[in-house]
Amino acid sequence: MYKMTNRVPIFAHRGASGYTLENTFKAFEKARLLGADGIELDVQCTKDNRLVVYHDLDLFRLTGVRKKINECTLEELIKYPLGKHILRRFSKERIPTFQAVVEWANGYNMPLNIELKETLLNNHNAMIDCLQKLELPMGSHFSSFHDELMRVVKMQRPELQTAIIATKKFNWQDLWKQSHIDAVHAHRKYYKPEYFKACIEAGKGLRYYAITGKEPYLANPDPSVIGWITDFPDTVAKAANRKK
Structure with missing residues (x-):
């Protein structure tokens, strides 16, 4: 384990997805x-x-089922084994509920970077119901490509950090105009x-994703950077902890 407290926090993308099946x-x-x-993780x-915790709108890539996730009930979804191609026939992994993952995270005091996906655009009520009673580990935050979802989070729970994913x-x-946004991913x-300058002038933090551990700036990041998001958290930690 390479965990340290004096470096930029490292978030494991869909879990340690470089080593095992994502979002499980x-x-x-x-x-x-x-x-x-x-x-x-993705919600x-x-x-x-x-x-539920799943990345794609369509189920086919990891279940082989040609349906969209919002066309299925939870009872139906949890019956589908998760895996790639033939491996799913032997898999015991299932799509987790968000509630179960939050309970796991609270048990280990593990911060969550919760990306809100497209199926919530037409179902704010489900998100609002969750937000009203949600307790998260310190350091948790919400992110999305969809600005309106970040507005809902900030309206319901102003104390929770929000991040917009840049396109x-x-x-x-x-x-600087986006008072409902605290950070950029x-x-x-x-x-x-x-981009460092834009975020510093706006008073926003920056988290970078698709980090591999080969980036030369990991050991000495710009002050605007408040997080790395990676499939390989151990590799990135080694690089970040390496002395110049």
Whole structure:
């Protein structure tokens, strides 16, 4: 384990997805054992308004089922083994509920980076019901490509941190206007001075994703950086802890 408290926090992308199946308890536990400082995960909504942890809108990639996740009830979803191709025939992994993952995280005081996905755009009520009673480990936060979902989070729970995920169309110069946004999550290709400056001037933090551990700046990051998101938390931790 390479966990340290004096470096930029490292969030394991969909758990330790570089080593095991994404967004499963196996991936989350692997990340914890590898010393990750937090877990990044994806939250979708089912047909019967239950929040579950799964990345894709379509189920086919990991279940072989040609349906969308919001066309299924929770009872139906938990019957589908998760895995890639033929391996899923032998898999005991199932789509976790968000509630179960939160309980796991609270048990280990493991911060969560909760990405809210597209199925919640037409179902704010399910998210609001969850937010009103949600207790999370310190250091947890919400993120999304969808600005309106971050507005809902901030309206319901102003004390919770929110992060917008940058796209090509993202206007970095307007960040200072976004009072409902606390941070920006960006691909490592945006690790450039102009983006550091935009976030510092707006008073927002930066977390970078798709980090591999080979980046030369990990041991001495820009002050604007408040997090790394990676499939390989142990590799990134080694690089971040390495002395210059």
